[in-house]
Amino acid sequence: MSALPSAAVREGMRQCMAWLHGWTGLLLGHVLFLMCLTGTLTVFKAEISRWMRPETTASAAPADAMVAATRWLERNTSGSTGWFLTAPDSHQNAVQATYDGTGGYVTRALDPVSGAPVARETLGGEFFYRFHFELELPYPWGRLLASLAGRVMLTALGTGIIAHKRIFKDIFTFRPTKGQRSWLDGHNALGVLALPFHIMITFTGVLTLASLNLPWGMAAGYGADVATLYSDLTPGSVTRPALGEKAPLAPIAPMLAHAQRHFGGAPIGRVYVFNPGDKGAVVVVYPSDQKAIGYMPGEISFDGATGAVLKAWTENRPAVRAYQTVYGLHMARFAPELTRWLYFLGGAMLTMAIATGMVLWIVKRRERAPLSIGNRILERLNVGMLTGAPIGAAAFLIANRLLPLGMADRAQAEVSAALWSAGAVMVAGLALRPAIGWPVLLGALAVACACAALLGPIWAGGPVMVTINLMLLGVALALTPLILRQTKRLSAPVPLRRRMAPA
């Protein structure tokens, strides 16, 4: 066999992969951009929540904060079916609580000292976290789309390694201000330098939605019997119905102290109280998952009325531990401060790799021949989406500062502000000529980031507040040269096409 056919096969294979890489990226690129952007912000979910609640500066030990929260809930809710509380830790100072009071379930941040909901009603970083895999779509469509997008991302990563043939040779190469060459260099570098991270985060991300995208094992083993599935999956859990007989909740502090001893000194992570105020109440305590990668390593349940231990469970089954480790790797709750920053960097690089890929698709075709109508629409969609999503995020932060504190449905109004402004930018992106759209909308993004930083307390609340404000200003500052270059190009004569289309 000569070398010729194998080279031809290799080239054919590469072209196939390039085709797949381009089209998978193109079809769900915008969804992936949204997911990666919000996912990257979610690394600092707790810190963003702190930034968005500048009045709540008090802090308390996890157990004390839980006692305060349950005390407040006991006085202010009745006939509740469950309180789901997440304790404060080194990243967040408020108690995250989901509970049903009058009407349906609400999610509120509770003050760690008084236990009452904080004045500034907001979803905080939780908005980005939810958006990351639910995309503001009704259940299960958002999650299904997210899991499809995750699998597409995995395909795009795999094919990208083959399609971009020089990524490892050109790993350190970036040639600025060279049109298509620069975009390609940037796209390659962003993709390949953090490739292990990209593969890890995409793979673990797809697996977090495993019950949706790999349901067959569960269906084969359990069919429609979800209750048995659940009790087999979490043998530590105690399910018992409300008895309909009133009984006050036993003091929670001794239960927490007992739980802490059981967990070997790990701080309290979460406390779930089922049917509080009923004789059949159950208090479940989980340790903090900041100590190891594995998520939910154990639990201990108490009888809510007497405070006696019902069941204690430490998860040791290898398959479950493996899944929890994969899940924990994606959530990064275990990560120490520096590692969180590295997660943030990796996420930001993946977000930018997607954005540069989308732009590259257009730039490549524009340099060869006049754009087709489909690509002209795509070019405008790119402008709208790549600027609209971050502007929406910035609008969310601005709304947090501007909306009055006592407003009804305040948290939802912040979300609406984010979605409407992102939508408006999308429309503007579609309406404006891209040469004008890019500088105008990037300018709007820079202004929005600067406003979010400068509107509110700049120093109050300690280093978290300052750091986030500085980061927002940093984004605005980093965008400025980009915008200036584009406005300069706008006033310059029409650029020459480098390569003419064949006649």
Add this chain to the structure above:
Amino acid sequence: MIAAAGLLYLGLFAIAASMGRHRRALSGPWHQPATAPLLAPVGWCLILRSLLAMLPHWQGGVGLVSWIGLLPLLGGALLLGLSYRPRWLVHGAAAAVLLSLAGALIGA
């Protein structure tokens, strides 16, 4: 982690210096005929050594995850340096040697 970061930088630096494209930007005594062919293998060994330096901070995989995060940080620094400030990278290599030694001494 300090030693690991220093070693990883040195490893990436050596690999970049071994590449024809970056030879001029990262020129130095390591390009003498005797040492030039060793740059790439030494670079890979340094990267491996950097991963080994994470072992004391392994903590059930947290070390590996952090190391994977260091890769884009230092690789990105090299990439931007090569495009805009190549000479800084050579000073950076000197600093990385000191960092690795300091990290190894204090066990960080």
